[in-house]
Amino acid sequence: MIQNPESCQWAQEPECYEMFGVYAESIVAVGRDCTNLRFPSLADHLKKCSICATTIEETLAFLDEISEEVFINEHMCP
Numbered sequence: 363m364i365q366n367p368e369s370c371q372w373a374q375e376p377e378c379y380e381m382f383g384v385y386a387e388s389i390v391a392v393g394r395d396c397t398n399l400r401f402p403s404l405a406d407h408l409k410k411c412s413i414c415a416t417t418i419e420e421t422l423a424f425l426d427e428i429s430e431e432v433f434i435n436e437h438m439c440p
């Protein structure tokens with residue numbers, strides 16, 4: 363099944379889009395398993411929707427970069 367961004371309601375709803383950020387932050391904080399328990403409907407949707415799954419992965423990569431920067435900064439200061 364081929365999907366385009368217009369075909370996914372989740373990617374268009376600002377509230378859902380915000381939840382992606384919360385979901386990704388939760389993965390960083392408590393891990394994927396716990397996060398899927400906290401957001402069952404989103405977890406279920408991500409299994410079926412490659413558009414939203416890609417968005418989550420991109421958000422995770424972005425959060426990873428930020429946390430690395432924070433880590434470096436913290437350890438540069440005496």
Ligand SMILES: [Zn+2]
Pocket residue numbers: 370371372373407411412413414415
């Ligand atoms: Zn979707």
